[in-house]
Amino acid sequence: MLRFIAxxxxxxxxxxxxxxxxxFVLIQLPPGDYVTTFIATLAASNEVVDQTTAADLRARFxxxxxxxxxxxxxxxxxxxxxxxxxxxxxxxPVSNLIWERxxxxxxxxxxxLLATWGIALxxxxxxxxxxxxxxxxxxxxxSFLGLAIPxxxxxxxxxxxxxxxxxxxxxxxxxxxxVNAPWSFGKVLDLLxxxxxxxxxxxxxxxxxxxxxxxxxxxxxxxxxYVTTARAKGxxxxxxxxxxxxxxxxxxxxSTISWLLPNLVSGSIIVAIVLSLPxxxxxxxxxxxxxxMYLAGAFVLLICALTLIGSLISDILLALVDPRIxxx
Amino acid sequence: MTDIAISHVDSRQLAVxxxxxxxxxxxxxHRLAMAGLVVTAFFYIVAxxxxxxxxxxxxxxxxxxxxxxxxxxxxxxxxxxxxxSVRPYIHPYxxxxxxxxxxxxxxxxxxxxxxxxxFGTGYAYKLFGLFDTTTHLIATDNKSEPLFLLGADRLxxxxxxxxxxxxxxxxxxxLAGVLLSLTIGIVLGGLSGYYxxxxxxxxxxxxxxxxxxPSIPIWLALSAALPHDWPATLNYFMITLxxxxxxWAQLARVVRGRFLSLRTEEFVTAARLDGxxxxxxxxxxxxxxxxxxxIASISLAIxxxxxxxxxxSFLGLGLQxxxxxxxxxxxxxxxxxxxATAPWLFAPGAAVVIAVIALNFLGDGLRDAADPYNK
Numbered sequence: 001m002l003r004f005i006a007x008x009x010x011x012x013x014x015x016x017x018x019x020x021x022x023x024f025v026l027i028q029l030p031p032g033d034y035v036t037t038f039i040a041t042l043a044a045s046n047e048v049v050d051q052t053t054a055a056d057l058r059a060r061f062x063x064x065x066x067x068x069x070x071x072x073x074x075x076x077x078x079x080x081x082x083x084x085x086x087x088x089x090x091x092x093p094v095s096n097l098i099w100e101r102x103x104x105x106x107x108x109x110x111x112x113l114l115a116t117w118g119i120a121l122x123x124x125x126x127x128x129x130x131x132x133x134x135x136x137x138x139x140x141x142x143s144f145l146g147l148a149i150p151x152x153x154x155x156x157x158x159x160x161x162x163x164x165x166x167x168x169x170x171x172x173x174x175x176x177x178x179v180n181a182p183w184s185f186g187k188v189l190d191l192l193x194x195x196x197x198x199x200x201x202x203x204x205x206x207x208x209x210x211x212x213x214x215x216x217x218x219x220x221x222x223x224x225x226y227v228t229t230a231r232a233k234g235x236x237x238x239x240x241x242x243x244x245x246x247x248x249x250x251x252x253x254x255s256t257i258s259w260l261l262p263n264l265v266s267g268s269i270i271v272a273i274v275l276s277l278p279x280x281x282x283x284x285x286x287x288x289x290x291x292x293m294y295l296a297g298a299f300v301l302l303i304c305a306l307t308l309i310g311s312l313i314s315d316i317l318l319a320l321v322d323p324r325i326x327x328x
Numbered sequence: 329m330t331d332i333a334i335s336h337v338d339s340r341q342l343a344v345x346x347x348x349x350x351x352x353x354x355x356x357x358h359r360l361a362m363a364g365l366v367v368t369a370f371f372y373i374v375a376x377x378x379x380x381x382x383x384x385x386x387x388x389x390x391x392x393x394x395x396x397x398x399x400x401x402x403x404x405x406x407x408x409x410x411x412x413s414v415r416p417y418i419h420p421y422x423x424x425x426x427x428x429x430x431x432x433x434x435x436x437x438x439x440x441x442x443x444x445x446x447f448g449t450g451y452a453y454k455l456f457g458l459f460d461t462t463t464h465l466i467a468t469d470n471k472s473e474p475l476f477l478l479g480a481d482r483l484x485x486x487x488x489x490x491x492x493x494x495x496x497x498x499x500x501x502x503l504a505g506v507l508l509s510l511t512i513g514i515v516l517g518g519l520s521g522y523y524x525x526x527x528x529x530x531x532x533x534x535x536x537x538x539x540x541x542p543s544i545p546i547w548l549a550l551s552a553a554l555p556h557d558w559p560a561t562l563n564y565f566m567i568t569l570x571x572x573x574x575x576w577a578q579l580a581r582v583v584r585g586r587f588l589s590l591r592t593e594e595f596v597t598a599a600r601l602d603g604x605x606x607x608x609x610x611x612x613x614x615x616x617x618x619x620x621x622x623i624a625s626i627s628l629a630i631x632x633x634x635x636x637x638x639x640x641s642f643l644g645l646g647l648q649x650x651x652x653x654x655x656x657x658x659x660x661x662x663x664x665x666x667x668a669t670a671p672w673l674f675a676p677g678a679a680v681v682i683a684v685i686a687l688n689f690l691g692d693g694l695r696d697a698a699d700p701y702n703k
Binding site for chain 2: 263
């Protein structure tokens with residue numbers, strides 16, 4: 001088991017290096033750099049920047065060096081000092097801007113994951129056990145609908161209903177009183193109070209596909225002879241379900257985390273932009289629009305790294321549950 | 329399943345039926361999938377000739393029709409003498425200003441009628457981009473009274489016609505993107521599955537890596553890199569390319585799995601011993617035996633593509649106006665104030681949902697039908 005974990009951990013290293021390079025290349029791609037954007041903004045307000053000032057600015061931000069040097073500087077700063085560079089737009093170290101937002105993103109994604117599993121597991125089992133019943137058809141219909149509705153559309157519709165029918169603003173993760181307040185017990189309660197709306201919106205599509213997975217897994221197991229044997233021995237129906245087929249059907253279910261997680265993170269970014277949540281999404285979009293490269297890069301890097309770590313954890317979990325995988 | 333599913337078919341026919349015949353028989357039994365096929369076909373027909381199905385010119389702005397509400401169509405025409413006939417018509421709306429708030433108020437003018445004609449004349453367009461024509465499926469007989477089946481947007485453009493025009497881009501992005509990712513997927517998945525060994529290992533790691541990345545941040549970063557002044561067609565092509573960059577991995581995984589399982593089959597060994605070239609073994613012997621499976625995977629990948637384009641354009645980083653796609657249309661519904669005054673701006677969203685559901689059902693049915701071992 002330890003060998004397995006060690007091997008998987010070793011595999012993480014090249015993946016993380018590739019991710020970091022990818023993030024850096026991505027933010028380097030746009031033609032021009034931050035100084036070009038900066039000059040354009042100044043020009044819009046009739047301020048002219050001459051060539052030497054532009055060159056000075058480039059030299060100060062290190063934008064005049066070859067890309068590989070810029071990358072090495074960037075990545076060594078992160079690894080050695082936890083320094084993600086300076087956000088051009090905010091004139092602040094990137095690390096001041098991102099950590100709280102990344103933490104909230106993590107909270108949002110993790111809660112959604114729990115909600116997705118919490119809903120999909122019982123509903124999927126029910127749907128399989130009562131195959132072709134009215135309930136099963138309702139669940140199947142709802143899950144197809146959940147798969148087809150883009151999460152941002154669901155967010156918009158919910159916002160519309162809340163605004164028009166109930167006269168409430170949906171958006172943000174905190175009440176006005178707590179937005180800038182330091183962390184306290186009250187703020188956490190307030191967060192929980194606001195969190196459920198984005199969680200439901202985000203969980204919709206993931207839950208829908210997981211229900212399909214769980215239903216198919218259970219249907220495969222339910223017809224096997226060991227179920228009949230257990231039933232013949234007089235086990236109660238509930239006990240029988242939980243003890244045997246559910247445990248086997250759970251394996252593919254756990255392995256879904258490796259694709260569920262990237263989807264959740266992707267979805268959370270769009271939903272966060274629509275609902276203007278104080279998570280990574282809106283700031284990432286804004287920084288990309290204004291080519292604030294270190295800020296955007298830090299977000300892309302952290303989001304991708306988190307997802308990789310998440311799938312590593314799911315692999316380890318899977319190995320814990322299923323001995324066949326460990327032996328491979 | 330074959331013998332249960334197609335029990336109504338004569339067993340002599342069954343014995344000589346081609347694989348496609350079997351797939352079609354199995355597919356026909358799947359009612360939801362058939363419904364999906366019909367709806368999908370309808371959508372693609374509309375997308376092929378949007379001008380014919382549109383009512384108003386989708387780019388035509390109309391200052392007198394900003395946020396014009398959807399018009400109700402009346403079907404039974406009561407004449408003055410009390411007799412009636414079935415003839416669809418609308419009452420044109422009159423624009424009034426609220427004297428206190430100066431807000432635009434549209435009221436149905438019940439004294440006037442504007443009849444709807446099938447195959448009537450409307451604005452000029454090019455059918456399939458080739459023939460100049462003015463014939464539309466439906467048109468009002470009075471051209472000065474525009475017909476807004478689904479209302480109008482902020483600039484008084486017809487939402488219904490724009491949805492129909494947007495279908496062309498949104499549905500074709502799905503097709504083009506999937507074809508592109510299929511090409512990459514078949515090449516890489518095929519290489520990996522056919523040769524195995526080190527190539528397989530490398531491609532496998534690459535697929536795992538791509539699949540474990542959240543696609544939206546990468547798409548956002550890539551499309552933010554596109555210059556805004558590029559022509560619409562180039563922009564469109566780049567967006568499809570960006571979407572396929574992460575979508576190929578799923579298809580490659582499917583192709584690889586199929587190649588791996590077929591590699592050791594007797595008929596492949598036989599072909600190789602016969603001295604067939606590698607090219608011929610792959611394309612003549614192996615590929616045909618899982619085309620049906622690939623088609624099923626494609627039809628499941630298209631809706632995902634459509635959703636991706638919609639989300640990207642909605643965020644303002646995908647296709648740019650004046651290009652019309654469903655995602656671009658949904659940008660109009662972005663702020664709460666405009667959707668509170670004009671809830672019909674959600675209509676493009678309904679089009680997305682219907683198209684995606686139909687394609688999902690179609691793909692599901694195809695997958696079941698294409699699998700010869702399906703129970």
